Amino acid sequence: MPRTETPWGPWELAPLAEVVTLFQDLAAPWWVSGGYAIELAAGRSFREHGDVDISVLRRDQLSVRALLADWDVHAADPPGTLRPWPVGEVLPDHVHDIWVREHSDGPWRFQVMVDEAENDVWVYRRDARIGRPLSTLTIREDGVARIAPEVQLLFKAKNSRPKDERDFAEVLPILDAVRRRWLDEALAIEYGDHPWRERLRTNQPLID
Template sequence: MNPVSDDAWSPWRPSELASRLKHASGLWYVVGGWALDLWHGRQTREHEDLEFAILPESVPEFREILKELDFFTVHAGVIEYLEPGRSPPPHVSQLWGLDSGTARWRVDMMLERGTPSTWIYKRDTSIQAPRSEIIRISDTGIPYMAPAAVLLFKAKYLRDKDEADFALALPRLDPAERETLRLWLELVHPNHQWLAAL
């Protein structure tokens, strides 16, 4: 099966994903820009995709729940079809879900290492936190990644949207969140330009 173009996105909204996953037993939560908007309680900008995280061992359950989609592994710029029942290779941490009927990508399923109780930052495993501190629940009942962790991921690229997300989030971060993000940035990006603002 040949995937469509990698920019053929028509992502679900978090509420559409949540309605499909309401009976899932495995851990899941929205990450990326949409996670920040769930924290803000409103949509602050357009989102070209919808990312959510699960544990690798939960892939079979979530593929079964989202069986309306065909899933593809995404790694190093290569998109490859993942047959039903097959597990992604250990080095893969991203699966895109394709709605073949419309030839549009709907979700970006991120495989996060760690355990149900411990979150581990994939780019530096010395950064860990209780999963209970990393997962928040929106007013509408949707689980999402805490803002400090989202911004830690965004700090690597400093795209225009990442800069805008940081500027909008900064005034709303409480002192503990600011300190957490500052400590994490000092470990991973010790000369990062956001440190001065924190």
């Protein structure tokens, strides 16, 4: 895996399969998110990745930290900085980004993203007006859950970078009418207008 530098130390991504194997021992919901989730939806690899993202629910955070007891784990608290996350500490509500590495002298290996939920409903952390049943948030294939592509695209729609535009273009043809409609409505709630909305409505899905 390529090595990249950051102000908080280098990144050397763990293979996705290794991270998935690690999380198989977590007795709580978790799922692959980020760019790898988009590639899993597309069914092929089409670009390089800067990180490996696993998402969990905030209410399960202590179980996650216990799973990673032997790892060096830091919280982005406040965002833009890193500080150690001790085993047993409940994170403040504003923390949603966790960096993980084997030890303090090693490179960062993957990230854990903390999502919100109320009972059985997932709540979008950037706009609580947007949500959906947890039962529809992920897609499970070959024993591994990944975030639904339209939900990941909602995260990517804010200040989209070239890689986010590529992800949108790659996954758009496989979104059915229901998934397109959900993303269109979510973008309307958060942004009012967004350049992806027209493309969601005018590009016909392959399946309906």
